[in-house]
Amino acid sequence: MMTEQHDDEAAQHGAEGVRSASGSVFYGIMSGLEAQAFVPGQRLVEVDLAEQYGVSRNSVREALQRLAAEGVVELSRNRGAAIRSLTLQQTLEVLDVAERMTGLLARSAAHGVQEGRPRTAIEQALRELGAADAAQDTEAFARGRRSLYRALLDASGSQELRRLFPAIQMPIVYAQHRPSTLQKVRMRDYQAMCDAILSGNAPAADKAAMAHVQNVREAIVRRHAETAQ
The missing domain is CATH 1.10.10.10 (Winged helix-like DNA-binding domain superfamily/Winged helix DNA-binding domain)
Structure with a gap:
Protein backbone atom coordinates (compact mmCIF):
# COMPACT_ATOMS: atom_id res chain seq x y z
CA MET A 1 0.00 0.00 0.00
CA ARG A 84 -9.58 -2.21 7.77
CA SER A 85 -10.11 -5.84 6.82
CA LEU A 86 -10.57 -6.82 3.17
CA THR A 87 -12.74 -9.55 1.73
CA LEU A 88 -11.16 -11.67 -0.97
CA GLN A 89 -13.12 -9.73 -3.59
CA GLN A 90 -11.90 -6.41 -2.19
CA THR A 91 -8.35 -7.76 -2.17
CA LEU A 92 -8.62 -8.69 -5.83
CA GLU A 93 -9.97 -5.23 -6.65
CA VAL A 94 -6.97 -3.64 -4.91
CA LEU A 95 -4.67 -5.90 -6.89
CA ASP A 96 -6.38 -4.93 -10.15
CA VAL A 97 -5.51 -1.30 -9.46
CA ALA A 98 -2.03 -2.18 -8.19
CA GLU A 99 -1.27 -4.15 -11.34
CA ARG A 100 -1.86 -1.17 -13.63
CA MET A 101 -0.26 1.37 -11.34
CA THR A 102 2.85 -0.72 -10.66
CA GLY A 103 3.31 -1.29 -14.37
CA LEU A 104 2.99 2.43 -14.99
CA LEU A 105 5.47 3.23 -12.22
CA ALA A 106 8.04 0.76 -13.55
CA ARG A 107 7.64 2.09 -17.10
CA SER A 108 8.02 5.66 -15.88
CA ALA A 109 11.07 4.79 -13.76
CA ALA A 110 12.70 3.08 -16.75
CA HIS A 111 12.17 6.21 -18.82
CA GLY A 112 13.72 8.22 -15.98
CA VAL A 113 16.81 5.99 -15.86
CA GLN A 114 17.09 6.19 -19.63
CA GLU A 115 17.02 9.99 -19.35
CA GLY A 116 19.83 9.97 -16.79
CA ARG A 117 18.04 10.11 -13.44
CA PRO A 118 20.02 8.51 -10.57
CA ARG A 119 19.85 4.73 -10.34
CA THR A 120 21.93 4.24 -7.19
CA ALA A 121 18.95 4.18 -4.82
CA ILE A 122 17.25 1.46 -6.87
CA GLU A 123 20.39 -0.68 -6.81
CA GLN A 124 20.82 -0.12 -3.07
CA ALA A 125 17.21 -1.05 -2.32
CA LEU A 126 17.59 -4.21 -4.38
CA ARG A 127 20.67 -5.17 -2.35
CA GLU A 128 18.76 -4.54 0.88
CA LEU A 129 15.94 -6.78 -0.33
CA GLY A 130 18.38 -9.54 -1.30
CA ALA A 131 20.09 -9.44 2.09
CA ALA A 132 16.76 -9.45 3.94
CA ASP A 133 15.49 -12.33 1.84
CA ALA A 134 18.64 -14.37 2.49
CA ALA A 135 18.34 -13.71 6.22
CA GLN A 136 14.57 -14.39 6.18
CA ASP A 137 14.14 -11.07 7.95
CA THR A 138 10.54 -10.09 7.23
CA GLU A 139 10.77 -6.65 8.81
CA ALA A 140 13.97 -5.76 6.93
CA PHE A 141 12.37 -7.05 3.72
CA ALA A 142 9.41 -4.72 4.28
CA ARG A 143 11.77 -1.78 4.78
CA GLY A 144 13.66 -2.72 1.63
CA ARG A 145 10.43 -2.94 -0.35
CA ARG A 146 9.41 0.52 0.77
CA SER A 147 12.89 1.86 -0.07
CA LEU A 148 12.56 0.34 -3.53
CA TYR A 149 9.24 2.01 -4.26
CA ARG A 150 10.52 5.33 -2.98
CA ALA A 151 13.52 4.98 -5.32
CA LEU A 152 11.23 4.12 -8.26
CA LEU A 153 9.04 7.14 -7.54
CA ASP A 154 12.15 9.32 -7.45
CA ALA A 155 13.41 7.87 -10.72
CA SER A 156 10.01 8.34 -12.29
CA GLY A 157 9.85 12.02 -11.43
CA SER A 158 6.04 11.88 -11.83
CA GLN A 159 4.19 14.01 -9.30
CA GLU A 160 0.91 12.23 -10.10
CA LEU A 161 2.41 8.82 -9.38
CA ARG A 162 3.94 10.19 -6.17
CA ARG A 163 0.47 11.41 -5.16
CA LEU A 164 -1.55 8.37 -6.21
CA PHE A 165 0.68 5.34 -5.74
CA PRO A 166 0.75 5.36 -1.91
CA ALA A 167 -3.06 5.31 -1.84
CA ILE A 168 -3.15 1.74 -3.16
CA GLN A 169 -4.08 -0.52 -0.25
CA MET A 170 -1.16 -2.96 -0.57
CA PRO A 171 -0.15 -2.62 3.11
CA ILE A 172 -3.54 -4.06 4.07
CA VAL A 173 -3.24 -6.78 1.43
CA TYR A 174 0.19 -7.85 2.68
CA ALA A 175 -0.87 -7.63 6.34
CA GLN A 176 -3.94 -9.76 5.77
CA HIS A 177 -2.59 -12.29 3.28
CA ARG A 178 0.76 -13.87 4.10
CA PRO A 179 1.26 -16.99 1.97
CA SER A 180 4.55 -18.65 2.90
CA THR A 181 5.69 -18.43 -0.73
CA LEU A 182 4.96 -14.72 -1.11
CA GLN A 183 8.34 -13.28 -0.09
CA LYS A 184 10.22 -15.52 -2.55
CA VAL A 185 7.77 -14.56 -5.30
CA ARG A 186 8.25 -10.89 -4.54
CA MET A 187 12.08 -11.08 -4.44
CA ARG A 188 12.24 -12.86 -7.78
CA ASP A 189 9.82 -10.39 -9.31
CA TYR A 190 11.57 -7.32 -7.91
CA GLN A 191 14.83 -8.51 -9.46
CA ALA A 192 13.23 -8.98 -12.87
CA MET A 193 11.43 -5.64 -12.68
CA CYS A 194 14.56 -3.75 -11.62
CA ASP A 195 16.71 -5.43 -14.26
CA ALA A 196 14.37 -4.01 -16.90
CA ILE A 197 14.16 -0.59 -15.23
CA LEU A 198 17.93 -0.26 -14.81
CA SER A 199 18.45 -1.18 -18.45
CA GLY A 200 15.99 1.58 -19.44
CA ASN A 201 13.67 -0.93 -21.13
CA ALA A 202 10.26 0.64 -20.42
CA PRO A 203 8.03 -2.00 -22.10
CA ALA A 204 9.86 -4.85 -20.33
CA ALA A 205 9.68 -2.99 -17.00
CA ASP A 206 5.94 -2.48 -17.43
CA LYS A 207 5.44 -6.15 -18.26
CA ALA A 208 7.60 -7.38 -15.35
CA ALA A 209 5.85 -5.11 -12.85
CA MET A 210 2.39 -6.21 -13.93
CA ALA A 211 3.52 -9.85 -13.83
CA HIS A 212 4.68 -9.28 -10.25
CA VAL A 213 1.22 -8.21 -9.10
CA GLN A 214 -0.33 -11.09 -11.06
CA ASN A 215 1.96 -13.50 -9.19
CA VAL A 216 0.97 -11.97 -5.85
CA ARG A 217 -2.68 -12.42 -6.84
CA GLU A 218 -2.13 -16.07 -7.75
CA ALA A 219 -0.37 -16.78 -4.45
CA ILE A 220 -3.18 -15.20 -2.45
CA VAL A 221 -5.96 -16.95 -4.38
CA ARG A 222 -4.16 -20.30 -4.07
CA ARG A 223 -3.72 -19.85 -0.34
CA HIS A 224 -7.35 -18.82 0.08
CA ALA A 225 -8.50 -21.93 -1.79
CA GLU A 226 -6.30 -24.16 0.40
CA THR A 227 -7.61 -22.72 3.66
CA ALA A 228 -11.22 -22.95 2.45
CA GLN A 229 -10.97 -26.70 1.94
Whole structure:
Protein backbone atom coordinates (compact mmCIF):
# COMPACT_ATOMS: atom_id res chain seq x y z
CA MET A 1 0.00 0.00 0.00
CA MET A 2 5.07 2.87 6.69
CA THR A 3 8.13 4.39 8.20
CA GLU A 4 11.25 4.17 6.23
CA GLN A 5 12.10 3.79 8.77
CA HIS A 6 10.17 7.02 9.00
CA ASP A 7 11.95 9.20 6.47
CA ASP A 8 11.29 6.97 3.45
CA GLU A 9 7.65 6.66 4.36
CA ALA A 10 7.21 10.40 4.58
CA ALA A 11 8.86 10.87 1.21
CA GLN A 12 6.69 8.20 -0.40
CA HIS A 13 3.47 9.64 0.99
CA GLY A 14 4.58 13.19 0.29
CA ALA A 15 2.57 14.64 3.14
CA GLU A 16 3.12 15.55 6.76
CA GLY A 17 6.53 14.73 8.21
CA VAL A 18 6.95 12.16 10.91
CA ARG A 19 8.42 14.73 13.27
CA SER A 20 4.85 15.82 14.04
CA ALA A 21 2.99 14.01 16.78
CA SER A 22 0.18 12.79 14.52
CA GLY A 23 2.75 11.77 11.91
CA SER A 24 4.54 9.50 14.36
CA VAL A 25 1.25 7.69 15.05
CA PHE A 26 0.36 7.50 11.35
CA TYR A 27 3.69 6.03 10.26
CA GLY A 28 3.95 3.90 13.38
CA ILE A 29 0.68 2.15 12.57
CA MET A 30 1.61 1.73 8.92
CA SER A 31 4.97 0.24 9.89
CA GLY A 32 3.26 -1.91 12.51
CA LEU A 33 1.08 -3.48 9.81
CA GLU A 34 4.20 -4.81 8.09
CA ALA A 35 5.62 -6.10 11.38
CA GLN A 36 2.27 -7.66 12.40
CA ALA A 37 2.14 -5.41 15.47
CA PHE A 38 -1.23 -4.34 14.05
CA VAL A 39 -3.51 -6.68 12.12
CA PRO A 40 -6.62 -6.21 9.95
CA GLY A 41 -9.76 -6.05 12.07
CA GLN A 42 -7.90 -4.89 15.19
CA ARG A 43 -9.55 -2.12 17.17
CA LEU A 44 -7.45 0.98 17.79
CA VAL A 45 -8.03 2.58 21.18
CA GLU A 46 -7.14 6.26 21.34
CA VAL A 47 -5.88 6.26 24.91
CA ASP A 48 -3.66 3.22 24.27
CA LEU A 49 -2.17 4.76 21.12
CA ALA A 50 -1.57 8.06 22.91
CA GLU A 51 0.38 6.23 25.62
CA GLN A 52 2.24 4.02 23.13
CA TYR A 53 3.46 6.93 21.01
CA GLY A 54 3.73 9.53 23.76
CA VAL A 55 1.33 11.98 22.12
CA SER A 56 -1.98 13.64 22.92
CA ARG A 57 -5.33 12.07 22.05
CA ASN A 58 -5.92 14.94 19.64
CA SER A 59 -2.79 13.87 17.73
CA VAL A 60 -4.06 10.28 17.71
CA ARG A 61 -7.42 11.46 16.30
CA GLU A 62 -5.64 13.39 13.56
CA ALA A 63 -3.63 10.31 12.63
CA LEU A 64 -6.72 8.09 12.62
CA GLN A 65 -8.56 10.57 10.40
CA ARG A 66 -5.69 10.48 7.92
CA LEU A 67 -5.50 6.68 8.04
CA ALA A 68 -9.25 6.57 7.41
CA ALA A 69 -8.88 8.94 4.44
CA GLU A 70 -6.28 6.59 2.97
CA GLY A 71 -8.50 3.54 3.50
CA VAL A 72 -6.32 1.87 6.13
CA VAL A 73 -8.62 2.46 9.10
CA GLU A 74 -12.40 2.34 9.37
CA LEU A 75 -14.09 4.78 11.75
CA SER A 76 -17.42 3.83 13.30
CA ARG A 77 -19.56 5.86 15.66
CA ASN A 78 -20.29 2.73 17.70
CA ARG A 79 -17.05 0.74 17.49
CA GLY A 80 -14.49 3.51 17.17
CA ALA A 81 -11.47 2.90 14.94
CA ALA A 82 -10.26 -0.42 13.55
CA ILE A 83 -7.71 -1.55 10.98
CA ARG A 84 -9.58 -2.21 7.77
CA SER A 85 -10.11 -5.84 6.82
CA LEU A 86 -10.57 -6.82 3.17
CA THR A 87 -12.74 -9.55 1.73
CA LEU A 88 -11.16 -11.67 -0.97
CA GLN A 89 -13.12 -9.73 -3.59
CA GLN A 90 -11.90 -6.41 -2.19
CA THR A 91 -8.35 -7.76 -2.17
CA LEU A 92 -8.62 -8.69 -5.83
CA GLU A 93 -9.97 -5.23 -6.65
CA VAL A 94 -6.97 -3.64 -4.91
CA LEU A 95 -4.67 -5.90 -6.89
CA ASP A 96 -6.38 -4.93 -10.15
CA VAL A 97 -5.51 -1.30 -9.46
CA ALA A 98 -2.03 -2.18 -8.19
CA GLU A 99 -1.27 -4.15 -11.34
CA ARG A 100 -1.86 -1.17 -13.63
CA MET A 101 -0.26 1.37 -11.34
CA THR A 102 2.85 -0.72 -10.66
CA GLY A 103 3.31 -1.29 -14.37
CA LEU A 104 2.99 2.43 -14.99
CA LEU A 105 5.47 3.23 -12.22
CA ALA A 106 8.04 0.76 -13.55
CA ARG A 107 7.64 2.09 -17.10
CA SER A 108 8.02 5.66 -15.88
CA ALA A 109 11.07 4.79 -13.76
CA ALA A 110 12.70 3.08 -16.75
CA HIS A 111 12.17 6.21 -18.82
CA GLY A 112 13.72 8.22 -15.98
CA VAL A 113 16.81 5.99 -15.86
CA GLN A 114 17.09 6.19 -19.63
CA GLU A 115 17.02 9.99 -19.35
CA GLY A 116 19.83 9.97 -16.79
CA ARG A 117 18.04 10.11 -13.44
CA PRO A 118 20.02 8.51 -10.57
CA ARG A 119 19.85 4.73 -10.34
CA THR A 120 21.93 4.24 -7.19
CA ALA A 121 18.95 4.18 -4.82
CA ILE A 122 17.25 1.46 -6.87
CA GLU A 123 20.39 -0.68 -6.81
CA GLN A 124 20.82 -0.12 -3.07
CA ALA A 125 17.21 -1.05 -2.32
CA LEU A 126 17.59 -4.21 -4.38
CA ARG A 127 20.67 -5.17 -2.35
CA GLU A 128 18.76 -4.54 0.88
CA LEU A 129 15.94 -6.78 -0.33
CA GLY A 130 18.38 -9.54 -1.30
CA ALA A 131 20.09 -9.44 2.09
CA ALA A 132 16.76 -9.45 3.94
CA ASP A 133 15.49 -12.33 1.84
CA ALA A 134 18.64 -14.37 2.49
CA ALA A 135 18.34 -13.71 6.22
CA GLN A 136 14.57 -14.39 6.18
CA ASP A 137 14.14 -11.07 7.95
CA THR A 138 10.54 -10.09 7.23
CA GLU A 139 10.77 -6.65 8.81
CA ALA A 140 13.97 -5.76 6.93
CA PHE A 141 12.37 -7.05 3.72
CA ALA A 142 9.41 -4.72 4.28
CA ARG A 143 11.77 -1.78 4.78
CA GLY A 144 13.66 -2.72 1.63
CA ARG A 145 10.43 -2.94 -0.35
CA ARG A 146 9.41 0.52 0.77
CA SER A 147 12.89 1.86 -0.07
CA LEU A 148 12.56 0.34 -3.53
CA TYR A 149 9.24 2.01 -4.26
CA ARG A 150 10.52 5.33 -2.98
CA ALA A 151 13.52 4.98 -5.32
CA LEU A 152 11.23 4.12 -8.26
CA LEU A 153 9.04 7.14 -7.54
CA ASP A 154 12.15 9.32 -7.45
CA ALA A 155 13.41 7.87 -10.72
CA SER A 156 10.01 8.34 -12.29
CA GLY A 157 9.85 12.02 -11.43
CA SER A 158 6.04 11.88 -11.83
CA GLN A 159 4.19 14.01 -9.30
CA GLU A 160 0.91 12.23 -10.10
CA LEU A 161 2.41 8.82 -9.38
CA ARG A 162 3.94 10.19 -6.17
CA ARG A 163 0.47 11.41 -5.16
CA LEU A 164 -1.55 8.37 -6.21
CA PHE A 165 0.68 5.34 -5.74
CA PRO A 166 0.75 5.36 -1.91
CA ALA A 167 -3.06 5.31 -1.84
CA ILE A 168 -3.15 1.74 -3.16
CA GLN A 169 -4.08 -0.52 -0.25
CA MET A 170 -1.16 -2.96 -0.57
CA PRO A 171 -0.15 -2.62 3.11
CA ILE A 172 -3.54 -4.06 4.07
CA VAL A 173 -3.24 -6.78 1.43
CA TYR A 174 0.19 -7.85 2.68
CA ALA A 175 -0.87 -7.63 6.34
CA GLN A 176 -3.94 -9.76 5.77
CA HIS A 177 -2.59 -12.29 3.28
CA ARG A 178 0.76 -13.87 4.10
CA PRO A 179 1.26 -16.99 1.97
CA SER A 180 4.55 -18.65 2.90
CA THR A 181 5.69 -18.43 -0.73
CA LEU A 182 4.96 -14.72 -1.11
CA GLN A 183 8.34 -13.28 -0.09
CA LYS A 184 10.22 -15.52 -2.55
CA VAL A 185 7.77 -14.56 -5.30
CA ARG A 186 8.25 -10.89 -4.54
CA MET A 187 12.08 -11.08 -4.44
CA ARG A 188 12.24 -12.86 -7.78
CA ASP A 189 9.82 -10.39 -9.31
CA TYR A 190 11.57 -7.32 -7.91
CA GLN A 191 14.83 -8.51 -9.46
CA ALA A 192 13.23 -8.98 -12.87
CA MET A 193 11.43 -5.64 -12.68
CA CYS A 194 14.56 -3.75 -11.62
CA ASP A 195 16.71 -5.43 -14.26
CA ALA A 196 14.37 -4.01 -16.90
CA ILE A 197 14.16 -0.59 -15.23
CA LEU A 198 17.93 -0.26 -14.81
CA SER A 199 18.45 -1.18 -18.45
CA GLY A 200 15.99 1.58 -19.44
CA ASN A 201 13.67 -0.93 -21.13
CA ALA A 202 10.26 0.64 -20.42
CA PRO A 203 8.03 -2.00 -22.10
CA ALA A 204 9.86 -4.85 -20.33
CA ALA A 205 9.68 -2.99 -17.00
CA ASP A 206 5.94 -2.48 -17.43
CA LYS A 207 5.44 -6.15 -18.26
CA ALA A 208 7.60 -7.38 -15.35
CA ALA A 209 5.85 -5.11 -12.85
CA MET A 210 2.39 -6.21 -13.93
CA ALA A 211 3.52 -9.85 -13.83
CA HIS A 212 4.68 -9.28 -10.25
CA VAL A 213 1.22 -8.21 -9.10
CA GLN A 214 -0.33 -11.09 -11.06
CA ASN A 215 1.96 -13.50 -9.19
CA VAL A 216 0.97 -11.97 -5.85
CA ARG A 217 -2.68 -12.42 -6.84
CA GLU A 218 -2.13 -16.07 -7.75
CA ALA A 219 -0.37 -16.78 -4.45
CA ILE A 220 -3.18 -15.20 -2.45
CA VAL A 221 -5.96 -16.95 -4.38
CA ARG A 222 -4.16 -20.30 -4.07
CA ARG A 223 -3.72 -19.85 -0.34
CA HIS A 224 -7.35 -18.82 0.08
CA ALA A 225 -8.50 -21.93 -1.79
CA GLU A 226 -6.30 -24.16 0.40
CA THR A 227 -7.61 -22.72 3.66
CA ALA A 228 -11.22 -22.95 2.45
CA GLN A 229 -10.97 -26.70 1.94
